[in-house]
Amino acid sequence: MAVEVRILSGNDSLERHQDAIRKAESRGFRLLSIACGVSSSFRANLITFVPDVVTPPKPITLENLAGALTGQQQQDRLNTDARELVCYGSLYVSGVIMNVVALR
Numbered sequence: 001m002a003v004e005v006r007i008l009s010g011n012d013s014l015e016r017h018q019d020a021i022r023k024a025e026s027r028g029f030r031l032l033s034i035a036c037g038v039s040s041s042f043r044a045n046l047i048t049f050v051p052d053v054v055t056p057p058k059p060i061t062l063e064n065l066a067g068a069l070t071g072q073q074q075q076d077r078l079n080t081d082a083r084e085l086v087c088y089g090s091l092y093v094s095g096v097i098m099n100v101v102a103l104r
Contacts, residue, residue: 003048004029010036010043010092014100017045017091018062021102024049025056034089036097045091058104060086065099074099 006024008017021031029049037046065074065088078085083103091100 003050006047007039008045008047010045011095014062014093021060028053031060031086031102033087034091036090036092043092061103063101065101
């Protein structure tokens with residue numbers, strides 16, 4: 001399976017990251033994973049997509065899953081949400097690392 005990795009600035013807001021993911025999905029890609037990393041020696045977000053000719057029925061929503069919650073509290077929140085969990089990981093949001101969940 002071919003994958004495509006897009007690099008998003010670590011200085012952008014959560015809403016800008018969400019918009020970028022939604023645009024990619026509207027162009028024939030489906031979100032696979034999110035992660036923070038480094039690109040050209042700068043903090044960056046690495047967003048992985050797989051090609052998909054079918055546009056997802058619901059757009060992605062990114063939410064900050066508060067780091068102040070314990071691991072169990074985060075897990076409980078992920079497992080009780082009525083929406084579909086796409087992926088969960090860390091992203092740089094406005095230069096700060098956050099736990100982020102992608103939901104449909």
